Amino acid sequence: MERKRTGNEQRSPLKLLIASGLLALLFVLAGVVLFYSNSQSLKSANQWVEHTEEVLEALHQANFLTEKLQGAAQLYAANREPAIIRDAEGNTKALQAAAFQIGILVSDNARQSANVSQLSICSASLALTISDAPPDVSASLSSIEMCQEVLARMAQQEQDLLKLRRQRALHGSYAVTVISASFAFVSLVIMSAMFVMLARDSLSRAELGTAAVHANEALQRSVQALEHNVAEAELLSAYRDDLQLCVELSQVYASAGQFIARLVPGCSGTLCIINNSRNLLEEVLRWGDGGNEETTDIAVFHPNACCGLRSGMPRWRYPDKTAIHCAHFEGPPPSRYLCIPMSAQGETLGVLHIACEDELVYLTLQQRLSGMREVVQLTAISLAAITLRSKLEHQSLRDPLTNLFNRHFMEVVLNRELLRAQRRRTSLAVLMLDIDHFKQFNDQYGHAAGDAMLQGVAKLFQTNVRGEDTICRYGGEEFVIILPDIEAQIAFRRAELIRNAIANAVVALPNGIVGRATLSIGLAFYPTDGETIEALLSKADQALYNSKRNGRNQVSLADHSQIGHTSG
Numbered sequence: 368m369e370r371k372r373t374g375n376e377q378r379s380p381l382k383l384l385i386a387s388g389l390l391a392l393l394f395v396l397a398g399v400v401l402f403y404s405n406s407q408s409l410k411s412a413n414q415w416v417e418h419t420e421e422v423l424e425a426l427h428q429a430n431f432l433t434e435k436l437q438g439a440a441q442l443y444a445a446n447r448e449p450a451i452i453r454d455a456e457g458n459t460k461a462l463q464a465a466a467f468q469i470g471i472l473v474s475d476n477a478r479q480s481a482n483v484s485q486l487s488i489c490s491a492s493l494a495l496t497i498s499d500a501p502p503d504v505s506a507s508l509s510s511i512e513m514c515q516e517v518l519a520r521m522a523q524q525e526q527d528l529l530k531l532r533r534q535r536a537l538h539g540s541y542a543v544t545v546i547s548a549s550f551a552f553v554s555l556v557i558m559s560a561m562f563v564m565l566a567r568d569s570l571s572r573a574e575l576g577t578a579a580v581h582a583n584e585a586l587q588r589s590v591q592a593l594e595h596n597v598a599e600a601e602l603l604s605a606y607r608d609d610l611q612l613c614v615e616l617s618q619v620y621a622s623a624g625q626f627i628a629r630l631v632p633g634c635s636g637t638l639c640i641i642n643n644s645r646n647l648l649e650e651v652l653r654w655g656d657g658g659n660e661e662t663t664d665i666a667v668f669h670p671n672a673c674c675g676l677r678s679g680m681p682r683w684r685y686p687d688k689t690a691i692h693c694a695h696f697e698g699p700p701p702s703r704y705l706c707i708p709m710s711a712q713g714e715t716l717g718v719l720h721i722a723c724e725d726e727l728v729y730l731t732l733q734q735r736l737s738g739m740r741e742v743v744q745l746t747a748i749s750l751a752a753i754t755l756r757s758k759l760e761h762q763s764l765r766d767p768l769t770n771l772f773n774r775h776f777m778e779v780v781l782n783r784e785l786l787r788a789q790r791r792r793t794s795l796a797v798l799m800l801d802i803d804h805f806k807q808f809n810d811q812y813g814h815a816a817g818d819a820m821l822q823g824v825a826k827l828f829q830t831n832v833r834g835e836d837t838i839c840r841y842g843g844e845e846f847v848i849i850l851p852d853i854e855a856q857i858a859f860r861r862a863e864l865i866r867n868a869i870a871n872a873v874v875a876l877p878n879g880i881v882g883r884a885t886l887s888i889g890l891a892f893y894p895t896d897g898e899t900i901e902a903l904l905s906k907a908d909q910a911l912y913n914s915k916r917n918g919r920n921q922v923s924l925a926d927h928s929q930i931g932h933t934s935g
Contacts, residue, residue: 777841784851866885
């Protein structure tokens with residue numbers, strides 16, 4: 368009997384070991400299944416977040432088209448230019464295409480179906496009103512406002528949905544982290560129990576210990592990778608939010624440098640933007656250790672000097688892989704660097720150059736290359752949007768030929784200056800100027816020479832007024848200059864100065880021709896000649912007519928008693 372008990376005692380640890388091994392195997396399988404299931408759920412949640420962001424981007428583009436159409440309708444109401452309608456028709460087609468694309472994107476969201484229908488209706492209605500001859504501006508503006516309301520409503524719903532889906536994704540990431548930590552803890556407990564049971568067997572103990580270490584390291588790497596992914600996603604989300612607050616290019620550059628340094632700590636580099644002539648790239652941002660021996664200054668270079676720009680793809684350069692360096696370094700190039708071209712809407716904007724001073728920075732950049740690409744893309748989109756907005760604002764305020772302010776802006780400025788003069792109880796002068804015999808000049812020398820004459824006169828105006836004065840092209844060869852806070856005698860002398868400057872100037876015309884011009888000027892004052900825009904412009908126009916009737920090349924006042932005489 369004693370011998371039998373001894374045999375049972377010897378078999379008990381073996382049974383316990385087998386049972387423990389089976390239990391560990393089942394736990395590992397369960398943990399793998401659970402971890403995989405949660406990972407798939409997290410992946411799905413992130414995909415829904417990306418889909419919602421894509422919908423929001425499409426809504427943003429559609430809203431941008433409505434803003435362009437609104438500006439075009441207002442501009443057309445002001446000057447009735449047919450070219451504006453042609454451009455607007457193209458934008459209405461783009462808006463209809465955007466509405467169709469939005470309908471496809473939100474087809475999974477039943478709440479948006481009514482909004483999609485309304486957007487299609489208002490965009491179609493807008494296309495009809497724009498295509499009318501002449502277009503009904505008020506109906507077009509009404510359709511635009513309706514489209515903007517629908518887009519705003521859809522954007523709000525998508526923002527709410529995005530917030531909910533981000534919360535789900537965040538909860539999923541937390542769940543995966545908790546499951547991983549729990550799995551690591553239970554695994555450690557099981558391994559410890561097996562280690563105690565196999566304490567008598569040194570060989571088995573060593574094998575189990577090694578297996579436990581490897582499993583723990585793999586688990587830690589998985590947890591670290593997941594934490595890095597979550598941190599990278601949060602950083603990119605914060606960068607998107609930061610870019611939405613930027614209204615100037617310099618703000619985008621500063622934000623990009625800050626977030627790139629946070630995404631890949633220890634790296635250094637530059638952001639270079641292509642100039643308007645598209646023949647040179649100029650450095651606009653530098654971050655990191657500029658004094659490193661391997662990092663040389665990059666100031667200005669030709670686009671062909673960068674291998675990444677030539678290929679149109681991100682391009683790594685590091686030892687033992689390629690011997691070809693980019694040619695935009697003034698000294699010895701870094702041993703490891705990455706050039707990522709930056710483009711938006713099919714147009715190359717610049718290149719991001721990143722130097723890796725050591726192997727750790729190089730490995731970090733490789734791991735976060737997808738995030739870096741997204742940073743570049745977000746930066747390019749923001750730069751393109753700000754540049755386009757600036758161009759549109761310039762076009763809405765400036766006369767394209769002379770680069771002077773247009774008539775619409777003149778009315779805005781004159782109204783503002785009148786209100787300011789009323790508050791401060793100061794005077795205001797309005798000069799209406801007309802180039803004498805311009806039609807005859809245009810008929811004799813051609814429209815190209817006429818345009819050159821208008822441009823030359825505009826430049827002379829700019830050199831003979833004060834910084835606070837506003838010069839506007841009123842229409843054709845007529846101009847208006849607003850002189851705030853000025854006395855009548857000084858305004859009259861200023862008008863004479865401008866008249867003499869034009870009369871004594873020689874303007875270079877095409878084909879080597881030189882031309883001269885004279886001005887007839889009408890001068891009206893606030894408040895003596897009128898207290899409204901209409902009254903002042905009418906008085907100035909009457910004075911201008913008197914200058915022409917009395918022989919041209921002179922300054923006439925709406926009320927001669929203020930000065931006592933006119934010039935001739």
